[in-house]
Amino acid sequence: MDQGGRPFPVSGPAAGRSRLFLAGYGLANAGAFVSFIPFLTLLAPLKAAEVAPHARDLTLSQISIVGAITAALAHIAFGALSDATRSRLGRRRPWILGGWAATALGLALVGLAQTPWQMLGAVVLLQLAVNALYAPLAAVLPDLVPDHQKGAAAAWAGLALPASKLFTALVVGALLVSATSRYAAVVAATALLVLPFALTLREPPAPARAPLAWPSLRLTAFRDGRFQRVFASRLLVETAVALHTLYLFFYLKDRGDLASRLPGVTPEAAFGLLLTASTLGMLAAGAASGPLSDRLGRRPMVIAGAVLIACGVALLLLVPQWPGPLVAQVVFGIGHGVYSTSNLALVAEVLPDSARNGRDLGLMNVAVAASQALGPLLGIAVASSGGDLRGVFAAAVLAALAGAGALLARR
Numbered sequence: 447m448d449q450g451g452r453p454f455p456v457s458g459p460a461a462g463r464s465r466l467f468l469a470g471y472g473l474a475n476a477g478a479f480v481s482f483i484p485f486l487t488l489l490a491p492l493k494a495a496e497v498a499p500h501a502r503d504l505t506l507s508q509i510s511i512v513g514a515i516t517a518a519l520a521h522i523a524f525g526a527l528s529d530a531t532r533s534r535l536g537r538r539r540p541w542i543l544g545g546w547a548a549t550a551l552g553l554a555l556v557g558l559a560q561t562p563w564q565m566l567g568a569v570v571l572l573q574l575a576v577n578a579l580y581a582p583l584a585a586v587l588p589d590l591v592p593d594h595q596k597g598a599a600a601a602w603a604g605l606a607l608p609a610s611k612l613f614t615a616l617v618v619g620a621l622l623v624s625a626t627s628r629y630a631a632v633v634a635a636t637a638l639l640v641l642p643f644a645l646t647l648r649e650p651p652a653p654a655r656a657p658l659a660w661p662s663l664r665l666t667a668f669r670d671g672r673f674q675r676v677f678a679s680r681l682l683v684e685t686a687v688a689l690h691t692l693y694l695f696f697y698l699k700d701r702g703d704l705a706s707r708l709p710g711v712t713p714e715a716a717f718g719l720l721l722t723a724s725t726l727g728m729l730a731a732g733a734a735s736g737p738l739s740d741r742l743g744r745r746p747m748v749i750a751g752a753v754l755i756a757c758g759v760a761l762l763l764l765v766p767q768w769p770g771p772l773v774a775q776v777v778f779g780i781g782h783g784v785y786s787t788s789n790l791a792l793v794a795e796v797l798p799d800s801a802r803n804g805r806d807l808g809l810m811n812v813a814v815a816a817s818q819a820l821g822p823l824l825g826i827a828v829a830s831s832g833g834d835l836r837g838v839f840a841a842a843v844l845a846a847l848a849g850a851g852a853l854l855a856r857r
Contacts (some may be wrong), residue, residue, distance in 0.1 A: 463591055463599070470643040471586060472602025474542075477639025478580045479610035481549045484618045484632050485556070485572070486510075487611075492625070498562050505562050513569045518815035520577035525804030528582035536649030538582035538589065538804075545579025546640050550633045552576070557629040579640070585804040588794040590649070594740055596791040601736025604787035608729045611721075670798040673806070675852050680793075681813040681820070682849030683752045683785060688821030689842040690759050690778065694720070697762065697835045698771060716768075720775040727779025732787040739788045744795060747788035749850045754781025756846035763839050 494506035524541060531537045552572030559565040591599045613635065622628045698717060739747040758778025762771060797806045824841050 474643035475603040475606040479606040481636045483610035484614040516573040522808030525581040525808035529804040541582040542644040548575030597736040597740035600791035604732035672796040679849045679852035684817035686842040686846035724775040724779030728783035731780040731783030735784040744792035751785025752850035
């Protein structure tokens with residue numbers, strides 16, 4: 447407990463945060479990720495096959511594109527709205543609570559959709575709701591956590607992605623069978639993880655810039671040199687991650703020797719093993735790298751993570767025979783864990799305007815959204831020029847190294 451007997455106190459960030467606060471923040475982030483990772487990876491494909499059995503791939507692609515655009519814009523908008531909020535409950539808490547309620551409604555509407563158009567409308571609402579929840583929650587890190595604890599907080603928050611993947615695989619995918627139980631489990635898990643933190647969160651008074659604060663959607667953050675370099679680095683490294691994730695299964699089938707080295711094991715089963723290995727590596731490395739970045743600094747850790755990502759992808763090119771891909775995935779997972787956790791803390795440090803943390807985090811998130819489009823476009827460019835998947839993975843190596851190099855530029 448912190449001062450005053452509350453787990454989430456009013457005191458400013460310079461006073462430091464308790465382990466209970468950091469753990470609560472990490473669990474709330476896990477809840478936010480659980481609200482959409484199971485949907486993106488499993489529930490959306492199943493629903494697309496249900497509402498459009500003869501055009502499921504096209505339907506899923508179209509809805510995913512609209513959803514991604516909605517998510518990118520919504521993160522900026524709700525971040526800016528939470529920046530401008532002045533209420534007795536604080537700036538972020540009303541949006542986190544309202545976003546959770548709207549997310550539960552959005553998931554229910556997706557589950558009830560009977561046509562592609564109904565699914566599209568429900569997905570747009572869900573993306574708006576998820577970002578109404580996540581954008582202000584992400585802003586809590588730069589708002590309330592001092593610099594010397596940002597790495598530790600980022601380590602807790604960094605567990606959200608691998609934890610949500612495990613929840614998807616073990617609970618939503620393996621344990622539950624009916625669609626209703628799957629959607630209900632996602633809503634319940636989100637509530638259990640998000641609400642304890644949100645209901646007990648205490649924020650200091652927001653900076654009083656004017657009698658009435660208005661949301662700002664201006665791109666002034668890009669005038670800051672540090673923000674520019676971190677954005678460019680994030681765009682490049684996330685593009686490398688997107689290329690690796692998107693084409694790994696095809697590369698494994700085309701280049702590996704699974705049939706001779708692992709008789710009776712399907713490519714799908716080997717792919718699942720690789721994902722498990724990289725997820726475990728990401729979990730372990732992410733938990734360790736956050737506190738380590740508090741001691742060694744953010745940039746060295748982010749650069750090390752990007753280089754390890756490049757090494758993991760390069761190993762796939764150099765040693766495509768089994769167990770080369772397994773070793774490569776472990777290295778990639780460790781690098782991804784080091785990078786994602788340290789980068790989260792670095793982003794929280796370089797935001798140029800503390801009164802606009804929510805908006806500027808949304809702008810930084812555009813790098814991740816853009817990488818999801820840039821990765822496939824690079825893949826298409828390599829394929830159309832006559833190259834094979836080795837060219838795609840070589841592009842991923844170069845992108846990760848360029849992302850590391852972007853942080854080596856002079857301040």
